[in-house]
Amino acid sequence: MSAAPAGGHGPPARAYPIAIPRAAGGAAIVIGLAALTGWRLGIAWLTSPVPGPATMNPTTALAVVLLGAAVWLNATRPAALAGWVPQMLAALAGFVGLARLTGYVFGFDPGIDHLLFADRVAATPSRLAPHTALTLLLLGAALLLEPRATRRAQVAVQVLALASSVAALVSVTGHAYGTELLTGAMALNTALAFLLVATGVLWSHPEAGVAAVFASPTAGGVLVRRLVPAIILIPFLLGWLGLVGQRAGFYDIAGGTALFVVCIIVVLATFAAWSTRSLDRADAERVAAEHALRLGEERFRLLVGSVRDYAIFMLDPTGHVASWNRGAQQIKGYTPEEIVGRHFSSFYPPEAVAAGGPAAALRAAAETGRFEEENWRLRRDGSRFWADVVITPIRDDRGALLGFAKVTRDLTERQRTEEALRASEERFRTLAVTANDAIISADSHGDITYFNPGAERIFGYTLHEVSGKPLTVLMPERLRDAHRAGLARYVATGEARVVGRTVELVGQKQDGTEFPLELSLASWTRGPEVAFTAVIRDITERKAAEETLRRYAAQLESANAELDAFAYSVSHDLRAPLRSLDGFSQALLEDWADRLDAQGTDYLQRVRSASQRMAQLIDDLLNLSRVTRTQMQVGPVDLSALADGIATELRTRDPSRQVEFAIAPALVVQADPGLMGVVLENLLGNAWKFTGKRPRAHIEVGVTRHNGHPAYFVRDNGAGFDMTYADKLFGAFQRLHGSRDFEGSGIGLATVQRIIHRHGGRVWAEAAPDRGATFYFTLS
Amino acid sequence: MTQKTMSQRMILLVEDNPDDEALTRRALAKNNIQNEVRVARDGAEALELLFGTGGQGGHAIAPELVLLDLKLPKVDGLEVLRRIRADERTRLLPVVILTSSREERDLVSGYGLGANSYIRKPVDFGQFLEAVRQLGLYWLVLNEPPPPRRPAA
Numbered sequence: 001m002s003a004a005p006a007g008g009h010g011p012p013a014r015a016y017p018i019a020i021p022r023a024a025g026g027a028a029i030v031i032g033l034a035a036l037t038g039w040r041l042g043i044a045w046l047t048s049p050v051p052g053p054a055t056m057n058p059t060t061a062l063a064v065v066l067l068g069a070a071v072w073l074n075a076t077r078p079a080a081l082a083g084w085v086p087q088m089l090a091a092l093a094g095f096v097g098l099a100r101l102t103g104y105v106f107g108f109d110p111g112i113d114h115l116l117f118a119d120r121v122a123a124t125p126s127r128l129a130p131h132t133a134l135t136l137l138l139l140g141a142a143l144l145l146e147p148r149a150t151r152r153a154q155v156a157v158q159v160l161a162l163a164s165s166v167a168a169l170v171s172v173t174g175h176a177y178g179t180e181l182l183t184g185a186m187a188l189n190t191a192l193a194f195l196l197v198a199t200g201v202l203w204s205h206p207e208a209g210v211a212a213v214f215a216s217p218t219a220g221g222v223l224v225r226r227l228v229p230a231i232i233l234i235p236f237l238l239g240w241l242g243l244v245g246q247r248a249g250f251y252d253i254a255g256g257t258a259l260f261v262v263c264i265i266v267v268l269a270t271f272a273a274w275s276t277r278s279l280d281r282a283d284a285e286r287v288a289a290e291h292a293l294r295l296g297e298e299r300f301r302l303l304v305g306s307v308r309d310y311a312i313f314m315l316d317p318t319g320h321v322a323s324w325n326r327g328a329q330q331i332k333g334y335t336p337e338e339i340v341g342r343h344f345s346s347f348y349p350p351e352a353v354a355a356g357g358p359a360a361a362l363r364a365a366a367e368t369g370r371f372e373e374e375n376w377r378l379r380r381d382g383s384r385f386w387a388d389v390v391i392t393p394i395r396d397d398r399g400a401l402l403g404f405a406k407v408t409r410d411l412t413e414r415q416r417t418e419e420a421l422r423a424s425e426e427r428f429r430t431l432a433v434t435a436n437d438a439i440i441s442a443d444s445h446g447d448i449t450y451f452n453p454g455a456e457r458i459f460g461y462t463l464h465e466v467s468g469k470p471l472t473v474l475m476p477e478r479l480r481d482a483h484r485a486g487l488a489r490y491v492a493t494g495e496a497r498v499v500g501r502t503v504e505l506v507g508q509k510q511d512g513t514e515f516p517l518e519l520s521l522a523s524w525t526r527g528p529e530v531a532f533t534a535v536i537r538d539i540t541e542r543k544a545a546e547e548t549l550r551r552y553a554a555q556l557e558s559a560n561a562e563l564d565a566f567a568y569s570v571s572h573d574l575r576a577p578l579r580s581l582d583g584f585s586q587a588l589l590e591d592w593a594d595r596l597d598a599q600g601t602d603y604l605q606r607v608r609s610a611s612q613r614m615a616q617l618i619d620d621l622l623n624l625s626r627v628t629r630t631q632m633q634v635g636p637v638d639l640s641a642l643a644d645g646i647a648t649e650l651r652t653r654d655p656s657r658q659v660e661f662a663i664a665p666a667l668v669v670q671a672d673p674g675l676m677g678v679v680l681e682n683l684l685g686n687a688w689k690f691t692g693k694r695p696r697a698h699i700e701v702g703v704t705r706h707n708g709h710p711a712y713f714v715r716d717n718g719a720g721f722d723m724t725y726a727d728k729l730f731g732a733f734q735r736l737h738g739s740r741d742f743e744g745s746g747i748g749l750a751t752v753q754r755i756i757h758r759h760g761g762r763v764w765a766e767a768a769p770d771r772g773a774t775f776y777f778t779l780s
Numbered sequence: 781m782t783q784k785t786m787s788q789r790m791i792l793l794v795e796d797n798p799d800d801e802a803l804t805r806r807a808l809a810k811n812n813i814q815n816e817v818r819v820a821r822d823g824a825e826a827l828e829l830l831f832g833t834g835g836q837g838g839h840a841i842a843p844e845l846v847l848l849d850l851k852l853p854k855v856d857g858l859e860v861l862r863r864i865r866a867d868e869r870t871r872l873l874p875v876v877i878l879t880s881s882r883e884e885r886d887l888v889s890g891y892g893l894g895a896n897s898y899i900r901k902p903v904d905f906g907q908f909l910e911a912v913r914q915l916g917l918y919w920l921v922l923n924e925p926p927p928p929r930r931p932a933a
Contacts, residue, residue, distance in 0.1 A: 571881040572851040578903045579880075580799035586905040587806060608904075615903035622883075630884075 024200030028068030094140020333380030823855025
């Protein structure tokens with residue numbers, strides 16, 4: 001660490017303790033003033049505290065006062081005082097010493113000794129000893145140089161002050177040992193005052209020089225603080241004791257000296273051993289502490305090095321990369337070898353570099369202590385990423401800039417997430433705003449927090465009007481208590497009767513009109529609070545439609561019941577007269593045959609066949625109505641087996657016919673078995689009937705595909721029909737052939753169509769006259 | 781009334797239509813079924829004959845077979861059948877439903893109440909004749925009737 005503060009920005013020198021220079025300066029002033037007082041009042045012990053010829057000359061006393069004042073002022077620096085005053089005082093004192101010394105060198109008396117109290121000085125006599133004059137000069141020069149900050153000046157100050165100390169110490173020792181040889185005629189109080197002033201000078205810059213060595217917290221400082229006083233005091237005291245013993249005649253010079261030496265060796269060796277031991281211990285502690293610190297640093301380095309999501313690296317004061325962690329490599333793509341030593345502007349896009357971004361960032365960080373921004377940065381491959389950058393200056397404990405710490409985070413993903421979130425919010429907001437249904441949110445008190453445009457349209461309130469109002473404003477008076485109770489119960493116990501379900505309720509518009517609504521209520525938690533979202537649909541129209549539908553259903557039911565009663569009556573009562581017609585005609589033919597001619601017989605036969613045809617018609621009609629009246633029982637139906645059975649029956653009924661059946665196997669459908677039987681009976685019966693005039697009749701039952709669905713068919717090679725009349729085919733009582741050619745009621749295909757429709761299917765035919773016909777049907 | 785043997789017991793014909801009654805009698809005659817035929821013209825009369833509850837202090841008849849129409853004045857045929865089956869004296873009496881209808885509900889109710897047969901009267905008299913012939917052959921000749929009931933107290 002350099003002795004001088006760095007540049008003009010260093011910490012103020014006066015921040016250091018000023019107690020020592022101040023106390024030293026003050027003590028020197030007191031000693032000087034005491035001597036002057038002694039001269040003034042003739043008190044000898046104040047001018048010369050020990051017996052002997054040496055006294056403090058009044059001029060010396062004055063100079064001592066000046067030096068002490070200079071030290072004191074240097075330490076205190078009162079604001080009202082001009083900066084040059086202490087130097088002036090020091091210069092005066094130094095001049096006194098210089099003048100007297102010059103007199104000694106050139107052999108004249110400059111009259112300095114007699115400046116004050118000339119009579120008493122002459123009487124004593126007293127003069128400034130050369131020794132004293134030299135010390136005054138040294139100390140004056142030291143104090144004159146002290147404010148100068150250059151290293152050379154400071155070294156000079158130290159040397160001058162130390163030299164003065166040695167001179168003063170010599171005098172003090174001489175006085176203590178009672179030898180003129182060393183006192184140099186410098187009075188003891190003078191010597192002490194000089195020591196004080198020298199100490200004050202040395203301590204006015206405690207951060208440098210001798211004082212710094214003493215104040216240092218290092219082992220060296222400890223050693224100096226212990227050894228120097230010991231080295232000074234122990235020989236001094238032992239020498240003095242030896243001298244006293246010698247003078248008292250306890251031993252001769254050789255013995256005294258030997259004793260002195262032995263004592264010094266023992267005491268100093270003991271002292272050195274003690275100091276070394278404690279130093280050793282301190283050093284061991286220091287080593288341990290350093291080890292711990294290194295370990296901590298190592299851990300910290302590993303920690304930073306292993307961080308992958310953050311680029312953490314150092315820049316030197318000029319912005320060159322000094323360190324590089326794994327996260328930096330991960331995010332920016334450079335290896336440490338590639339990037340350490342390069343300028344960090346490599347991370348900026350060219351336009352940011354051109355605009356002076358990197359330099360501005362460092363400047364801002366250095367001046368404000370922190371620089372942060374979110375902006376684009378470049379990776380090694382030139383691609384950009386959205387970065388969060390923090391730059392922090394790093395300074396030593398005296399404020400000198402050591403470099404910058406830079407932490408960079410890749411926010412691209414976060415930014416993308418935020419954008420997606422924004423888009424998603426926008427989507428949901430649009431959904432809520434454009435929805436036809438009312439979407440209403442409420443807090444746990446049931447107060448409205450959101451009211452979408454659909455709600456405004458349905459209820460007639462604006463969001464502004466109902467925001468914060470209880471939901472009860474949207475319902476008729478009679479429902480409000482139930483609502484409040486339900487809400488309280490749900491919030492307290494979580495027991496839901498409406499929440500999570502869709503219910504039909506009654507709402508009330510702003511103008512007071514009530515309307516039916518469908519409510520889907522959901523609850524959710526926001527922190528500790530329960531909140532609700534209701535989706536409400538005005539079902540006025542649906543209700544009306546449902547009512548109409550219900551009415552139709554009731555009408556249909558009553559119509560069906562009527563039809564049923566009608567059919568029951570027909571089935572019993574309409575056939576009885578036919579039986580009479582037929583029966584009694586037969587009786588006439590049998591019992592009165594002899595009275596009937598051929599024409600009479602013929603007429604009776606016509607009555608009989610008409611009655612039987614009528615009976616058949618009635619049966620067919622009843623079948624047709626039964627098809628619609630019976631409940632369907634849907635299950636698997638094997639059409640192939642059904643068709644086989646019907647074919648067998650047809651052959652049995654008319655064994656004379658030559659009809660070839662080709663029935664595809666395993667045609668299984670989901671349908672009502674009874675009704676499918678009726679369908680096949682009709683279709684196969686028709687095919688049987690209309691192939692009646694073919695010598696080789698052929699009837700086929702199979703399946704094909706129509707519009708992707710299976711279409712079952714019954715095909716014959718019979719009479720066929722003209723497709724022009726195909727639309728009449730399935731109407732009741734519609735016949736395309738005369739009864740003379742083919743008998744039939746014209747109800748069979750109507751029945752087939754009705755059954756197929758009841759199954760959700762379709763039936764149609766393809767035919768040509770004399771080319772046969774094919775009837776297709778599908779089932780849902 | 782024709783003379784009858786002990787084995788030729790009577791047939792009770794429950795029929796409100798006189799034409800049907802005449803045709804049934806003709807069909808029976810044509811098929812040489814000689815049993816006496818008692819006719820009840822409504823359900824109430826049929827029950828009076830069977831249980832002897834008639835106004836003129838008549839006693840209960842014990843027919844070998846009942847031919848029962850369903851659609852009848854006063855008490856309909858199904859009710860007559862229910863009462864026949866409910867009474868200890870007539871519980872085992874063979875009852876053949878002979879009616880115009882073959883509505884499913886009539887069939888189900890008829891068999892459900894314990895009818896022994898259900899025959900639909902065909903319109904064609906030739907077929908009717910054949911039906912009666914088979915009916916007579918089966919119920920009056922082939923079928924072993926339940927043992928005669930003990931005389932009513």
